Amino acid sequence: MTVDSIWYILGKKLAGEASPEELEELEQMLRHHPNLHYPIQNITDLWRLKKPIDRTEALASLQKHLLRLGETEVPIQLVAEDACSGNTESRVIKKRSRYFMQVAAFSTLALLLSYAVYYFSQAGTAGREEMAGQEKHAAEKSEIATRPGAHSKIILPDGSTVLLNAGSKLTYNKHFDAAIREVELTGEAYFDVKKDVQRPFIIHAQEMNIKVLGTAFNVKSYPGDKSSETSLIHGSIEVTMNSRPYEKIILHPSEKLVVMNDAYTGKEAVGKKNRVPSSVVISKINYAPADSAVIETSWIDNRLIFRNKIFTELAAELERKYGMTFRFDDENTKQLMFDVNFKNETIQEVLQALQLANPFNYSIEKETIVITK
DSSP, X not given: OOHHHHHHHHHHHHTTOOOXXXXXXXXXXXXXXXXXXXXXXXXXXXXXXXXXXXXXXXXXXXHHXXXXXXXXOOOOOOSSOOTTTOOHHHXXXXXXXXXXXXXXXXXXXXXXXXXXXXXXXXXXXXHHHHHHHHHHTTTOEEEEEOOTTOOEEEEOTTSXXXXXXXXXXXXXXXXXXXXXXXXXXXXXXXXXXXXXXXXOEEEEETTEEEEESSOEEEEEEOTTSSEEEEEXXXXXXXXXXXXXXXXXXXXXXXXXXXXXXXXXXXXXXXXXXXOOOOOEEEEEXXXXXXXXXXXXXXXXXXXXXXXXXXXXXXXXXXXXXHOOEEEESOTGGGGOEEEEEEESOOHHHHHHHHHHHSOOEEEEETTEEEEEO
């Protein structure tokens, strides 16, 4: 399926003529072209816009146009009179009437197409310019990746700041001069976006597409995690999901949105026709009881704070922070629950503190931590 096919099926969808199979095909293609979500949303918004139309003026213009065509049309002359009535003129009028109806039909279609072109001209021009800019610099991508146990600070060309957590990757256009500022995130990052109302900032992170103008927020979207999340510190953000690209969720300060990833919603195991939308939960961000630190952004200060975290999920966080691999040789220990608040401790100190909360044994084999009962 090509990008042209996306626009074709989108047109059928907006007109209410797309089949369930075509809608499914459109959804699948958008997963491979996340950069099209924003222009498609703009087109959809314009389509649904209730714009007043002067019907009297439009009909008058159409009628005037058709009459002008009728006046300039050359009659079709017959060679002989009608054998029955001898009335040549009536046959000429009949032919002209049929021809006039054809002209009217084509003229009406042309007028409607002209109106559509006029209606979407500004949005269409902006969209073409945007896509041309994207194609121009498609091969000029910058990619910053952090290894486990490391953080990176990135200053984007527009002045926005990104703090990249361990085991994460950020990809963006080197020129960053398109109508839309777009980045792709794998892992976790804290964004402090420079405000620019003319150029929205878009983050693509697995299931989520996050649109901002200028604000500060955290995005966590590691492959293999059961969920992706974004936590808003101040400002506002607009979130759409790949599984529901036409629904917008607006987050306000101190709110958090959690989206279950595909592998945990049965999407990959169930047939396409039976797929279910991603599970989405909006809640408040969490604070540490001891000092009211924001748990979702505690990693920025090299802290590790979690509440009611099962051991397997905590182990994934420790792997990123310390660059070690965990292996569980006992199934029961996987479900142990922990409240964690560490800063700058070694991995041995962390494990010893965890043992005080829940009994388990461990051994370290080179870069692997083996958890036993």
